[in-house]
Amino acid sequence: MDTDCVCQTHRGVLFLDELPEFGHQLLELLRQPLEDKMVTISRAMGSLTFPASFMLVGAMNPCPCGYYGDPEKECTCALSLISRYQRRISGPFIDRVDIFVDVPRVDYEKLASDALGEMSSSVQARVELGRAHQQRRFDGTHLTSNAEMTPGEIRDFCPIDGTAQSLLQAAMKQLNLSARAFHRILKLARTIADLDDRESIAAADIAEAIQYRPRSLV
Ligand SMILES: [Zn+2]
Numbered sequence: 001m002d003t004d005c006v007c008q009t010h011r012g013v014l015f016l017d018e019l020p021e022f023g024h025q026l027l028e029l030l031r032q033p034l035e036d037k038m039v040t041i042s043r044a045m046g047s048l049t050f051p052a053s054f055m056l057v058g059a060m061n062p063c064p065c066g067y068y069g070d071p072e073k074e075c076t077c078a079l080s081l082i083s084r085y086q087r088r089i090s091g092p093f094i095d096r097v098d099i100f101v102d103v104p105r106v107d108y109e110k111l112a113s114d115a116l117g118e119m120s121s122s123v124q125a126r127v128e129l130g131r132a133h134q135q136r137r138f139d140g141t142h143l144t145s146n147a148e149m150t151p152g153e154i155r156d157f158c159p160i161d162g163t164a165q166s167l168l169q170a171a172m173k174q175l176n177l178s179a180r181a182f183h184r185i186l187k188l189a190r191t192i193a194d195l196d197d198r199e200s201i202a203a204a205d206i207a208e209a210i211q212y213r214p215r216s217l218v
Helices: 024-029 031-036 081-088 093-094 108-112 120-137 153-156 162-173 179-195 204-210
Strands: 011-017 036-041 044-051 054-059
Touching: 024 031, 024 093, 031 036, 093 120, 153 179, 162 179, 162 204, 179 204
Parallel strands: 011 054
Antiparallel strands: 036 044
């Protein structure tokens, strides 16, 4: 039996805490649904295809003890152990992730301070604005968000000026970025501009998007 379901209306978030603990093999299996937004399960009796459109969110420590790179507490892991731990996440898997963010420890002073961070309501307003830009942009197409753009659509919807182009070219060379990373940077820069209520992508948006590529830790 072969079920062809390409239902794109159901979407979800898949959050994997302690990402490396899921093991190299399982994480590699996630690459297919991440790309195709469908998952195919094959058994002796046949294969079934299910919709699997999801946003993957993963969290991990920099090393098994959790303190590698911490300015206050020393990491007790051997370098070989840290490298083995990080290698559980393969290069091709990393290539499929849009945003990498370091989350350093929060100082006591900040925790105890009376100053509040940005209100959730103002973040919500920004996200709604960004979504509205995307809705208008993709009206009449099968797309709903910047993340879904193919390379051809990126060419159409993410034009950049000469300054941004030189910046991106230099980053590609220096950071040895793949074609996949190149497209991710453009899509991300598109979203950064949308969140800032701008139709044109600035060089600063490209620079910010480059910041979200991973830096090798060890
Ligand atoms: Zn450690």
